[in-house]
Amino acid sequence: MKKSIALFAIVGLMATASCGNKEVTETEATVEETMEVVEEETIEVIEETTDSTEVMVEETVEVIEEVK
Numbered sequence: 001m002k003k004s005i006a007l008f009a010i011v012g013l014m015a016t017a018s019c020g021n022k023e024v025t026e027t028e029a030t031v032e033e034t035m036e037v038v039e040e041e042t043i044e045v046i047e048e049t050t051d052s053t054e055v056m057v058e059e060t061v062e063v064i065e066e067v068k
Helices: 002-019 021-067
Strands: none
Touching: none
């Protein structure tokens, strides 16, 4: 009797575990798409920040040269 209950429990666990893989795959695809979008946006922000920092440094250098 104990063996049959254990067998049904194992079969039940395997059945429920195999049903969840499709959902995980869809979630992984969504995560990958989200990561790509975040990566692109981060690169844009870094480029904008670098450009504005470069302009500020050039202006600061000009002011320092004028003071000399």
